[in-house]
Amino acid sequence: MSNPTNQSVGLPQEWIQKKRDGLCLTLEEITAFVEGVTSGAVTEAQIAAFSMAVFFQDLDVEERVALTLAVRDSGRVLTWDRNRLRGPILDKHSTGGVGDAVSLMLAPMLAACGVHVPMIAGRGLAHTGGTIDKLESIPGYQTGVHADHFQRVVEKHGFAIVRQTEDLAPADQRMYAVRDVTATVENLGLITASIVSKKLAAGLEHLVLDVKCGNGAVMQDLDEARRLAESMVAVGNGAGMNTSALLTDMSVPLAWSAGNALEVHEAVSYLKDGSMRHPRLHEVVMELGAALLVQAEVYADKVGARQALENVLDDGSALTSMAASIEAMGGDPKVVDCPEKVLPNAPVNCPITAPRSGKIAGYDVRQLGMAVVELGGGRTQTDASIDHSVGFGQISMAGIQVREGELLAMVHAKTQGQADRAASRFVSALKWDSDEKVPNVMQGQIGFPTDSGS
Numbered sequence: 001m002s003n004p005t006n007q008s009v010g011l012p013q014e015w016i017q018k019k020r021d022g023l024c025l026t027l028e029e030i031t032a033f034v035e036g037v038t039s040g041a042v043t044e045a046q047i048a049a050f051s052m053a054v055f056f057q058d059l060d061v062e063e064r065v066a067l068t069l070a071v072r073d074s075g076r077v078l079t080w081d082r083n084r085l086r087g088p089i090l091d092k093h094s095t096g097g098v099g100d101a102v103s104l105m106l107a108p109m110l111a112a113c114g115v116h117v118p119m120i121a122g123r124g125l126a127h128t129g130g131t132i133d134k135l136e137s138i139p140g141y142q143t144g145v146h147a148d149h150f151q152r153v154v155e156k157h158g159f160a161i162v163r164q165t166e167d168l169a170p171a172d173q174r175m176y177a178v179r180d181v182t183a184t185v186e187n188l189g190l191i192t193a194s195i196v197s198k199k200l201a202a203g204l205e206h207l208v209l210d211v212k213c214g215n216g217a218v219m220q221d222l223d224e225a226r227r228l229a230e231s232m233v234a235v236g237n238g239a240g241m242n243t244s245a246l247l248t249d250m251s252v253p254l255a256w257s258a259g260n261a262l263e264v265h266e267a268v269s270y271l272k273d274g275s276m277r278h279p280r281l282h283e284v285v286m287e288l289g290a291a292l293l294v295q296a297e298v299y300a301d302k303v304g305a306r307q308a309l310e311n312v313l314d315d316g317s318a319l320t321s322m323a324a325s326i327e328a329m330g331g332d333p334k335v336v337d338c339p340e341k342v343l344p345n346a347p348v349n350c351p352i353t354a355p356r357s358g359k360i361a362g363y364d365v366r367q368l369g370m371a372v373v374e375l376g377g378g379r380t381q382t383d384a385s386i387d388h389s390v391g392f393g394q395i396s397m398a399g400i401q402v403r404e405g406e407l408l409a410m411v412h413a414k415t416q417g418q419a420d421r422a423a424s425r426f427v428s429a430l431k432w433d434s435d436e437k438v439p440n441v442m443q444g445q446i447g448f449p450t451d452s453g454s
């Protein structure tokens with residue numbers, strides 16, 4: 001590993017100054033900076049100053065690729081022995097939302113279709129839920145296993161979901177922690193490097209990104225979401241990983257439930273029973289799954305890929321795949337037979353009823369997500385423990401008419417006081433009687449062969 005004070009490359013303060021003044025950094029400078037982040041030779045103050053300089057001056061595509069590759073190489077990069085695999089290595093990544101449990105369903109469905117999904121997932125961030133928090137509501141499930149165990153499970157069962165550990169893209173962990181507390185998260189170049197480096201560290205051949213837009217998304221504006229998608233697609237492809245993106249709506253909840261154990265329960269019901277599938281969630285699962293299977297050339301077209309995904313739902317093989325991977329990760333596989341007995345249940349379960357008659361025109365999704373956090377289902381401090389049992393269930397879909405007193409949702413809480421507060425937050429997150437149509441869940445795509453590029 002080279003020394004960041006190496007005179008031929010320069011000093012951290014010189015790279016920061018160059019970026020601050022709007023100049024481009026070289027591959028060597030970016031690599032040396034990231035090596036210094038990993039070794040500790042670059043201080044937190046320098047990471048903060050660098051991030052703020054990038055925030056205002058941004059990175060061009062070459063700089064983004066260089067940063068992404070350097071962060072990938074800051075730790076272990078998984079390699080896969082094709083002789084031990086039945087199909088390609090692929091994954092999806094969502095920029096996050098409320099009720100977005102897509103990974104819990106899609107990973108076992110893809111595994112049942114014969115491909116391999118090594119998923120490195122995250123915890124909840126701000127108002128958005130995280131796949132790792134959801135999985136940790138399954139008793140025994142170990143999200144922080146050694147990379148060798150992770151790889152064995154992916155080889156044998158087709159998929160495994162783990163959290164980022166010290167040995168995978170460690171520079172990102174340090175940079176992200178500094179960005180989080182220095183108002184420098186929302187920069188396209190930095191987000192791109194952070195997300196794409198972790199996917200590259202997993203050794204993926206194919207990636208489809210699910211970039212959300214709408215009031216519950218990190219990038220609310222569709223144009224901004226499109227720019228983020230374009231950046232990640234360009235950098236992923238530039239780094240040798242076949243990458244594309246779907247733009248999907250997050251201005252209404254994506255599922256019947258929002259809350260960790262409740263979403264695991266919904267995922268199990270989804271895999272078991274066609275009548276339990278939320279139409280918006282189903283559409284996102286099928287579109288992402290079909291995009292991946294076509295991109296990886298497992299199927300020639302979307303029609304064939306969607307049929308394969310329907311088949312693994314109908315014949316129960318996706319559910320079997322879910323149970324096998326959960327068991328291999330230390331979790332209780334009975335969660336797929338009787339989720340209500342295995343998953344934690346909140347002591348207080350109350351209906352939320354409509355305060356008036358009218359049409360539910362939409363939701364303030366960010367507010368719903370924050371209500372789950374306030375119930376204890378998300379964090380207000382890094383590393384705080386959470387209550388996996390709380391949240392909302394049976395959430396009414398936007399666009400429907402309700403009568404005063406009808407059920408809008410169920411709230412699951414630790415105390416009656418918390419349930420009452422969450423119920424009133426839920427009601428205040430509702431938008432009534434507008435003529436505006438609920439946006440289509442599919443909002444666009446980037447990087448597919450038929451795209452015009454817009």
Ligand code: URA
Nearest residue numbers: 185190191192194195
């Ligand atoms: N998620 C990440 O992993 N990194 C970011 O920068 C933003 C969201």
